[in-house]
Amino acid sequence: xxxxxxxxxxxxxxRDDVGAKLGMWLFLxxxxxxxxxxxxxxxxxxxxxxxxxxxxxTELDTLVGTINTIILLTSSLTxxxxxxxxxxGNKWLSFTLVGFTVMLALAFLxxxxxxxxxxxxxxxxxxxxxLLNKPPGEILYFGLYYxxxxxxxxxxxxxxxxxxxxxMFIAKDKITRHSYVRLEAGGLxxxxxxxxxxxxxPLFYLLH
Amino acid sequence: MTTSAFVTEATEPDFYHVRTKHKGIxxxxxxxxxxxxxxxxxxxxAFFFLTAVxxxxxxxxxxxxxxxxxxxxxxxxxxxxxxxxMMIFLFIIPGLPAVFGNFMMPILIGxxxxxxxxxxxxxxxxxxxxxxxxxxxxxxxxxxxxxxWTFYVPYSVRTTTNVLPALLAAxxxxxxxxxxxxxxxxxxxxxxxxxxxxxxxxxxxxxxxxTAWIQVLATPIVGIxxxxxxxxxxxxxxxxxxxxxxDPVLYQHLFWIYSHPAVYIMILPGLGVVSEIxxxxxxxxxxxxxxxxxxxxxxxxxGSLVWAHHMFTVGMxxxxxxxxxxxxxxxxxxxxxxxFNWIAxxxxxxxEVEVPLLFILSFIAQFCIGGFTGxxxxxxxxxxxxxxxxxVVGHFxxxxxxxxxxxxxAAMHYWYPKMFGRMYKKGPAVLSWLLLTIGFNVLYFPxxxxxxxxxxxxxxxxxxxxxxxxxxxxxxxxxLIVGLVIMIANLLISLRKGRRAEANPWGGETLEWKVxxxxxxxxxxxxxxxxxxxxxxxKYERVVQEAK
Numbered sequence: 116x117x118x119x120x121x122x123x124x125x126x127x128x129x130r131d132d133v134g135a136k137l138g139m140w141l142f143l144x145x146x147x148x149x150x151x152x153x154x155x156x157x158x159x160x161x162x163x164x165x166x167x168x169x170x171x172x173t174e175l176d177t178l179v180g181t182i183n184t185i186i187l188l189t190s191s192l193t194x195x196x197x198x199x200x201x202x203x204g205n206k207w208l209s210f211t212l213v214g215f216t217v218m219l220a221l222a223f224l225x226x227x228x229x230x231x232x233x234x235x236x237x238x239x240x241x242x243x244x245x246l247l248n249k250p251p252g253e254i255l256y257f258g259l260y261y262x263x264x265x266x267x268x269x270x271x272x273x274x275x276x277x278x279x280x281x282x283m284f285i286a287k288d289k290i291t292r293h294s295y296v297r298l299e300a301g302g303l304x305x306x307x308x309x310x311x312x313x314x315x316x317p318l319f320y321l322l323h
Numbered sequence: 324m325t326t327s328a329f330v331t332e333a334t335e336p337d338f339y340h341v342r343t344k345h346k347g348i349x350x351x352x353x354x355x356x357x358x359x360x361x362x363x364x365x366x367x368x369a370f371f372f373l374t375a376v377x378x379x380x381x382x383x384x385x386x387x388x389x390x391x392x393x394x395x396x397x398x399x400x401x402x403x404x405x406x407x408x409m410m411i412f413l414f415i416i417p418g419l420p421a422v423f424g425n426f427m428m429p430i431l432i433g434x435x436x437x438x439x440x441x442x443x444x445x446x447x448x449x450x451x452x453x454x455x456x457x458x459x460x461x462x463x464x465x466x467x468x469x470x471x472w473t474f475y476v477p478y479s480v481r482t483t484t485n486v487l488p489a490l491l492a493a494x495x496x497x498x499x500x501x502x503x504x505x506x507x508x509x510x511x512x513x514x515x516x517x518x519x520x521x522x523x524x525x526x527x528x529x530x531x532x533x534t535a536w537i538q539v540l541a542t543p544i545v546g547i548x549x550x551x552x553x554x555x556x557x558x559x560x561x562x563x564x565x566x567x568x569x570d571p572v573l574y575q576h577l578f579w580i581y582s583h584p585a586v587y588i589m590i591l592p593g594l595g596v597v598s599e600i601x602x603x604x605x606x607x608x609x610x611x612x613x614x615x616x617x618x619x620x621x622x623x624x625x626g627s628l629v630w631a632h633h634m635f636t637v638g639m640x641x642x643x644x645x646x647x648x649x650x651x652x653x654x655x656x657x658x659x660x661x662x663f664n665w666i667a668x669x670x671x672x673x674x675e676v677e678v679p680l681l682f683i684l685s686f687i688a689q690f691c692i693g694g695f696t697g698x699x700x701x702x703x704x705x706x707x708x709x710x711x712x713x714x715v716v717g718h719f720x721x722x723x724x725x726x727x728x729x730x731x732x733a734a735m736h737y738w739y740p741k742m743f744g745r746m747y748k749k750g751p752a753v754l755s756w757l758l759l760t761i762g763f764n765v766l767y768f769p770x771x772x773x774x775x776x777x778x779x780x781x782x783x784x785x786x787x788x789x790x791x792x793x794x795x796x797x798x799x800x801x802x803l804i805v806g807l808v809i810m811i812a813n814l815l816i817s818l819r820k821g822r823r824a825e826a827n828p829w830g831g832e833t834l835e836w837k838v839x840x841x842x843x844x845x846x847x848x849x850x851x852x853x854x855x856x857x858x859x860x861x862k863y864e865r866v867v868q869e870a871k
Contacts, residue, residue, distance in 0.1 A: 138439060138506070
């Protein structure tokens with residue numbers, strides 16, 4: 116990195132938070148379209164196998180799904196509150212709130228782990244003898260279930276890493292009441308993770 | 324194009340000679356300077372391009388005689404797969420935007436760098452990792468992928484070759500492409516110099532802007548699709564496997580939802596380069612500036628809605644087929660607008676025949692042939708006849724190589740003095756242009772004839788009646804390669820031996836010609852204030868008027 120370019124990298128001599136957020140929104144669009152591809156596949160197969168999707172969905176535990184939905188919605192609240200906190204200059208409150216968000220994200224993953232684990236125990240996973248004996252629509256349903264919630268869980272994990280980075284930035288005063296666009300971007304990412312779950316939850320757990 | 328003073332101090336070192344934090348190779352691979360990143364892309368891309376050229380040359384050699392000439396059928400399958408993957412994901416898609424877009428776009432809009440310089444460097448690293456993955460897949464046990472660059476299921480799920488690393492490579496390269504697009508959109512929105520309104524932007528920037536939107540909006544779809552194929556191979560999820568209820572045609576839809584717009588990612592910057600270079604050597608303001616700018620956006624928009632014309636023979640509904648055929652025809656309107664405007668720009672210009680212009684003239688002619696054969700392919704009745712034949716291969720090589728490839732060569736010869744601060748020799752450059760143009764047409768024109776007569780693409784063997792055409796075509800590949808070698812040798816030798824280039828060797832009016840060659844680290848000492856459009860050649864036009 117050249118010395119001048121380093122200065123440029125710090126913000127081109129002047130700060131442009133609007134531009135930084137524009138870039139973040141564009142990135143979020145690409146994430147939405149990534150999942151959009153999955154939603155198209157889901158729509159196509161749901162259309163061609165409506166009854167089998169219906170039957171397969173009864174295998175899922177609505178209670179676990181609901182608890183995870185509540186966890187994620189709450190985590191979106193805490194990350195939004197952390198931004199307000201830093202705007203008001205309350206550094207450690209902001210730090211704690213992001214920490215809460217991370218804890219909630221981990222709770223979501225633990226829940227997910229047990230949910231998937233249970234499915235594996237009863238032999239509902241791609242390639243299992245039990246699943247292969249079921250009609251194609253149910254195989255597709257569980258294929259999509261694992262791919263879509265798996266990809267979402269991967270985003271939760273990335274989100275945890277991002278939020279942990281935000282905690283570090285807050286602690287080191289890289290995010291302050293005068294410069295918090297990074298936290299806003301991190302928060303936006305976390306809301307994306309949340310909103311995708313808002314669509315996954317009814318599609319897999321409630322439509323039966 | 325501006326009134327404010329440009330500071331072109333000779334005392335300020337150019338970006339090659341500034342003091343850097345790291346030394347040696349690290350000063351390059353860790354640099355966030357858009358110019359250095361542009362050159363990094365140029366070097367890596369040239370490497371992959373030459374590898375893919377070599378594979379293409381070997382394929383042509385194999386087709387010299389029916390049956391085996393030099394390699395076995397399986398090797399031929401991996402050749403065309405790798406040729407496609409490398410040419411598309413490692414050369415044509417990043418070619419103009421990542422090399423010349425990176426180097427020139429910030430200068431063209433009067434900025435010191437792109438908006439996210441570190442993200443820009445990350446894009447290059449992802450590009451490099453993707454390229455290495457593609458190369459590694461060749462040498463791992465199991466053999467190189469043999470699916471063709473389209474990775475069609477169910478074969479891509481069943482074959483035992485290294486499809487997985489190739490898929491991962493394409494995925495990584497897609498991610499790199501998305502980040503470049505995102506960076507460019509943000510840069511163009513937020514960093515234009517004062518006075519540089521949207522309609523004072525150079526047309527190359529307009530085309531990069533349209534391209535960037537396609538990169539951002541279309542690439543994620545191919546990302547998820549390739550990911551699904553990977554998961555299919557790893558876990559047998561069943562989404563594309565007919566044995567488990569999946570639908571392979573759905574894969575084709577998802578693949579082309581990206582990959583057709585990707586065709587416009589490839590060609591739009593090429594069209595932008597033509598619009599950029601023509602007015603300079605015609606010494607005329609570009610004809611129909613706004614139409615050219617809007618037509619880029621129109622191509623990007625309509626081009627996103629035509630994907631299923633790759634799939635007319637898979638058994639879609641008649642309604643679907645008609646709609647996609649109609650939309651395909653619509654794309655020709657903005658494309659033709661560009662061609663007409665270019666011709667009108669040349670009309671009554673004070674044309675100066677320089678090397679970049681020669682490449683541009685070849686571009687226009689070859690792009691027209693590629694475009695018209697595209698219309699033939701979009702026609703339902705003809706499409707059934709020539710689907711999956713050499714006709715299709717001829718068509719997309721005319722657009723991609725005859726168009727974008729030549730556009731890239733033109734850009735190389737146009738911006739070379741700015742990028743490297745030296746002039747190349749004109750004689751060898753003209754000779755290389757001549758050989759490349761002749762070689763290209765001798766190589767690919769017989770494809771149309773063979774395809775129309777029924778020669779299927781991707782076949783290792785052929786019937787004896789095609790031999791003459793195949794041999795003419797192979798001869799063309801040799802002429803082409805000679806031209807390419809001369810061009811590259813000339814450019815490489817001139818790096819050291821060429822005479823020093825002044826700031827504005829072509830008499831261009833856009834901003835890059837107002838800064839020294841090569842530019843200093845932050846491009847502009849002082850951000851310029853823009854007061855006119857980008858191609859103001861009124862002084863030449865006045866002279867022409869007075870002469871009458």
